[in-house]
Amino acid sequence: MQILTYGDIKAAADRIAGRVRPVTVTPVDPGAIRTADRDSPDDRAEEPCQVWLALEFMQHTGSFKARGAQNFIQAHREAGTLPEVGVTIASGGNAGLACAWAAQQQGVRATVFLPANAPAVKVAKLRGYGADVRLIGSEYAEALAACEEFTNTTGALASHAYDHPLIAAGAGTLLEEIRHRIPDLDTVVVAVGGGGLFAGVATAAQHHGIRTVAVEPENCRALNAALQSGAVVDVAVESVAADSLGARRTSAMALHAARQDGVQSVLVADSEIVRARQALWDHRKVAVEHGAATALAALTSPDGHTPDGPTASDRGYRPGKGEKVCVVLCGANTDPSDLATRSESH
Known part of the structure; x- marks a missing residue:
């Protein structure tokens, strides 16, 4: 099994510098994301959570x-x-x-x-x-x-869509850029398909002591199923986000990254993915893929839970008070016509 290292990601960052678009991050309106009722580990206990969106859909070709x-x-x-x-x-x-x-x-x-x-x-x-x-x-x-x-x-x-250390390392450079833009970042939230983006981001995040929340549709859960089974397994794929997250199995490299400290696997319903995607359009006029909206749905889902273990499986994710969170919006190769239709019907 090929294991991704932080050194691989640093090498990738040097290699592609100036050849890709630096990521832009933008804050979510204060109070837009509900905070969990749990104690903060530092002096931010009375502060609301702070959430940013990483606009990686603005990358060349429309995705990470x-x-x-x-x-x-x-x-x-x-x-x-x-x-x-x-x-x-x-x-x-x-x-x-x-x-x-x-x-x-x-x-x-x-x-x-x-x-x-x-x-x-x-x-x-x-x-x-x-x-x-x-x-x-x-x-x-x-x-x-x-x-x-x-x-x-x-x-x-x-080449491969996700199961190669050079591919995953390149994706991991995104986290390096995000942490330079958001000092003291606590958590990064990322959607998972085959696991290339997740493996890269989680490997870099662990090096910096940052939690990674891996988000999958509940009926498109290759990584989550692998964690529960203890090995890479085939899963059924049936989700509105299957066009970009529809891998039938995750990579062994992604499973290894998911087993490390500071990683939480969560699932979201298709209805919440659709709602998050629509909200991005309604409030920001941003049209993203359902796969990208999957990451945001983890925070906006009404049944979000707090982390209770390094490989906990739960429905959604609720940040703690004072927690600094970045949600990766990873792609925008989508047909936006349904967004306009839904918006007009509201």
């Missing part, structure tokens, strides 16, 4: 994935292991977009495999980044098999 993709390609270039045929990936989502973008930035060829029924808008976007798009079969598994055959026959460098 650009960080890992840039680190992955740059690291292989530095090591002399970047083949002339370039990189390849099977993904029509954020990972595919990030891989194509990073390859274009580095002057590298990218070959992206998708099912033939992939949305035309995604295909056009990938081609806009200069990718060679191959439409294969009708299911993702067929596109993945074609991608693997392409790797074996051409020697192309295969």
Whole structure:
């Protein structure tokens, strides 16, 4: 099993400096997030919690994935292991977009495999980044098999959506930036799909003594199920956020990070994800993916609970008095038309 280290994240930060957009953080209105009724460990016991949003959806390609993709390609270039045929990936989502973008930035060829029924808008976007798009079969598994055959026959460098230390380390650079913008940060809240973003953020957070709250939809819970089972397991995927958080299994690297001190796994209902996403639009005119709204839903869910253990599983998360919390809004590749419709119906 590959274990991510803080040294990996520091190396990634140096490697991608100036190649990605620095994250912007913005405060949530005072009193907007309810505070738990528990004692604060320091002199902030009488203060309300302070919550910020990390606007990572403003990153290149519309998601945090650009960080890992840039680190992955740059690291292989530095090591002399970047083949002339370039990189390849099977993904029509954020990972595919990030891989194509990073390859274009580095002057590298990218070959992206998708099912033939992939949305035309995604295909056009990938081609806009200069990718060679191959439409294969009708299911993702067929596109993945074609991608693997392409790797074996051409020697192309295969990238992965989340299960690679260079990808996760690149994602972890986000926490490094956040902590420089929010002194004395106590907690970072992040949505979890396959676990690349979580593994990177949690590894960096643990190094700095910051709690990580890993949030998943209740019916899309690969990391939470792995923690309960004590091993990586397959789970059913059925959630409004499945397009970005719908991994059937987490990575062993993410499970290792989740078992460390200072990590809490929580679940939220789809209805709360939809409500959090709508609230971001109504109050800030910010349109994010359901996956990004999943992180915020942990704090706005009415049945949020306080942490009671390093790998506690609970419904939502309620900050303590005086607690400084940052919620990562990780992506915005979404169709905003339903937000406008809902807003007009209010």
